[in-house]
Amino acid sequence: MKVASSNEIRLLDKEAVEKYGISHEILMENAGAAVARLILHTASEEDTVAVIAGPGNNGGDGLVCARHLASHGMDVHVYLVADPERLSELVKKNLDRVALANIPVEKVTEKNVEELQDVLPFYDVIVDALFGTGLTRPLEGVYKEAVEAINDSGSLVVSVDIPSGINSDTGEVMGTAVKADFTVTFGLPKIGLLLYPGAEYAGEILVSHISYPRSLIEDDRIKVETNDPLYPPPRQPDTHKGDYGKALFIAGSKRYYGAPMLASRSFLKAGGGYSRLATVSSIVPFLAIRAPEVVYEELEETSSGTISYRNLEKILKLTEASDIVAIGPGIGLDDETARLVLELIPRINKPLIIDGDGLTILARDTTILSTRKYPTVITPHPGEMSRLTGKPIEEIKKSRLKTALEVAQKLGSYVVLKGAHTVIATPEGKAYINLTGNPGMATAGSGDVLVGAIAGMYGIGYGFEEAVRMGVFVHGLAGDLAAESIGMDGLTAVSIMNFLPRAMKELRENFERIYNENSLPVLV
Numbered sequence: 001m002k003v004a005s006s007n008e009i010r011l012l013d014k015e016a017v018e019k020y021g022i023s024h025e026i027l028m029e030n031a032g033a034a035v036a037r038l039i040l041h042t043a044s045e046e047d048t049v050a051v052i053a054g055p056g057n058n059g060g061d062g063l064v065c066a067r068h069l070a071s072h073g074m075d076v077h078v079y080l081v082a083d084p085e086r087l088s089e090l091v092k093k094n095l096d097r098v099a100l101a102n103i104p105v106e107k108v109t110e111k112n113v114e115e116l117q118d119v120l121p122f123y124d125v126i127v128d129a130l131f132g133t134g135l136t137r138p139l140e141g142v143y144k145e146a147v148e149a150i151n152d153s154g155s156l157v158v159s160v161d162i163p164s165g166i167n168s169d170t171g172e173v174m175g176t177a178v179k180a181d182f183t184v185t186f187g188l189p190k191i192g193l194l195l196y197p198g199a200e201y202a203g204e205i206l207v208s209h210i211s212y213p214r215s216l217i218e219d220d221r222i223k224v225e226t227n228d229p230l231y232p233p234p235r236q237p238d239t240h241k242g243d244y245g246k247a248l249f250i251a252g253s254k255r256y257y258g259a260p261m262l263a264s265r266s267f268l269k270a271g272g273g274y275s276r277l278a279t280v281s282s283i284v285p286f287l288a289i290r291a292p293e294v295v296y297e298e299l300e301e302t303s304s305g306t307i308s309y310r311n312l313e314k315i316l317k318l319t320e321a322s323d324i325v326a327i328g329p330g331i332g333l334d335d336e337t338a339r340l341v342l343e344l345i346p347r348i349n350k351p352l353i354i355d356g357d358g359l360t361i362l363a364r365d366t367t368i369l370s371t372r373k374y375p376t377v378i379t380p381h382p383g384e385m386s387r388l389t390g391k392p393i394e395e396i397k398k399s400r401l402k403t404a405l406e407v408a409q410k411l412g413s414y415v416v417l418k419g420a421h422t423v424i425a426t427p428e429g430k431a432y433i434n435l436t437g438n439p440g441m442a443t444a445g446s447g448d449v450l451v452g453a454i455a456g457m458y459g460i461g462y463g464f465e466e467a468v469r470m471g472v473f474v475h476g477l478a479g480d481l482a483a484e485s486i487g488m489d490g491l492t493a494v495s496i497m498n499f500l501p502r503a504m505k506e507l508r509e510n511f512e513r514i515y516n517e518n519s520l521p522v523l524v
């Protein structure tokens with residue numbers, strides 16, 4: 001499903017009205033009615049409802065919602081946090097309709113806003129219609145107090161379009177924000193609902209298309225979408241391991257032999273056919289016990305136990321017999337090894353995954369990617385992205401989507417910016433926000449498993465872009481299945497790896513359910 005910025009949704013709104021003849025009034029009526037429908041499905045008709053309406057169209061939606069709930073016989077009160085004289089004509093019209101329907105309306109100002117703390121707890125349901133995509137600055141004064149009263153109420157909170165106080169483009173909290181149980185968002189989901197902390201404040205998100213024409217819903221001018229799964233390519237019966245991709249992992253060192261094991265073995269667990277690990281000879285005996293299915297290519301090592309530059313030609317030869325190559329997990333930062341990595345990246349004539357220390361080394365000279373003729377994906381966590389861009393981590397965390405898109409475009413490479421709701425960006429300027437995964441996956445080695453999962457998806461036959469997207473999707477799905485089975489606390493990278501087969505089985509056998517469980521529901 002497409003995911004819109006506030007400017008894009010305003011453009012679609014404008015075109016819905018000007019190109020498709022759908023008036024603002026119809027859109028507002030559909031929006032308010034959708035919120036009312038969710039409440040009628042979720043609460044009972046005896047419940048009492050407080051609608052907190054703000055100064056703009058978001059408030060207008062709340063007023064429409066109040067009218068619909070009252071017409072179902074619910075006991076509804078409107079708290080108007082705005083100056084009625086300054087409302088737009090359309091919102092004023094809806095305020096008049098509420099008054100004419102004898103729905104109590106109380107004006108909230110600095111003088112009486114603290115009363116909200118006392119009255120809101122008595123309502124079963126609170127509709128947060130203070131601000132939506134029109135939020136332009138941090139909430140202060142009466143608005144801030146109203147939000148805090150909503151959050152302190154203990155009532156069921158339903159946010160209109162976006163939790164008030166959440167930036168619809170970045171997911172940031174602007175001063176303070178409503179913590180909602182549900183958010184009903186209109187037209188298309190907003191980016192700020194899917195990036196943290198916005199994603200956490202939104203609660204359960206439901207989309208209502210409010211009669212936008214399909215062409216607007218699927219408009220290609222919108223470059224961001226949820227990372228919805230694609231059905232896996234079939235496994236033909238009369239095949240041999242070579243058909244499921246031959247992968248080469250250039251990884252590991254004396255200090256880090258977990259990473260190469262996790263990456264090269266996860267490839268097989270995700271469905272890959274033939275996994276080769278080129279690593280320092282001193283760790284091969286140990287790895288062979290933990291991962292007997294992996295084929296090992298022993299490499300000469302430096303005095304610090306990392307891969308020596310002397311292996312350059314041998315490694316290039318190995319890449320020729322591979323379909324996809326991954327470089328970096330646990331490879332270390334020894335100068336000689338770094339020189340080898342910088343020499344290999346432009347000369348590996350295969351699709352390439354660069355991860356872990358390989359990214360820290362790449363950060364020394366990202367121009368080496370420009371000569372590559374084959375697709376590349378880099379899989380940084382925010383720390384590695386900070387080294388690649390020179391931007392502070394905090395800035396990256398606040399602009400994950402923008403940063404991923406900029407770097408993908410600049411480097412001509414796919415970018416997987418890991419974290420809660422991993423973002424995938426393509427060199428062509430598209431982006432996917434991944435919805436699978438859970439905090440239990442923030443565990444050492446989890447990123448190494450992701451490298452194997454991406455390579456595995458390519459091995460089973462997805463195209464490169466699809467393999468990157470599906471590697472992230474199944475990695476998160478495996479993490480979710482693992483968390484379901486053993487909880488988040490004890491979740492380790494090995495648990496995620498061991499649930500990859502189950503994730504693939506679910507994907508093949510219960511695709512519909514997996515799809516629905518991991519995309520945004522449309523409220524009907």
Ligand SMILES: NC(=O)C1=CN([C@@H]2O[C@H](COP(=O)(O)OP(=O)(O)OC[C@H]3O[C@@H](n4cnc5c(N)ncnc54)[C@H](O)[C@@H]3O)[C@@H](O)[C@H]2O)[C@@H](O)CC1
Pocket residue numbers: 009010012013027028031054055056057058059060061130131132133134135136137138139140143160161162186187210
């Ligand atoms: N885009 C669409 O397709 C539709 C949008 N609708 C609603 O319209 C909303 C957007 O409405 P608006 O553009 O009127 O904006 P909002 O209703 O989100 O905000 C109201 C006004 O508050 C002011 N404001 C912004 N930040 C403030 C702050 N920190 N403190 C005090 N005032 C502040 C701004 O002037 C803004 O116009 C959407 O979120 C949605 O709920 C719906 O009516 C349905 C159709």
Ligand SMILES: Nc1ncnc2c1ncn2[C@@H]1O[C@H](COP(=O)(O)OP(=O)(O)O)[C@@H](O)[C@H]1O
Pocket residue numbers: 381418419420421422436437438439440441442443444445446447448450475
């Ligand atoms: N809060 C979270 N929710 C979902 N996934 C997460 C969360 N935190 C981390 N992850 C995932 O876990 C993995 C962590 O990878 P990484 O940071 O490379 O760890 P390591 O370097 O230890 O392997 C990434 O795929 C990331 O998306």
Ligand SMILES: [K+]
Pocket residue numbers: 058128129130131132159160161162163164
């Ligand atoms: K809102």
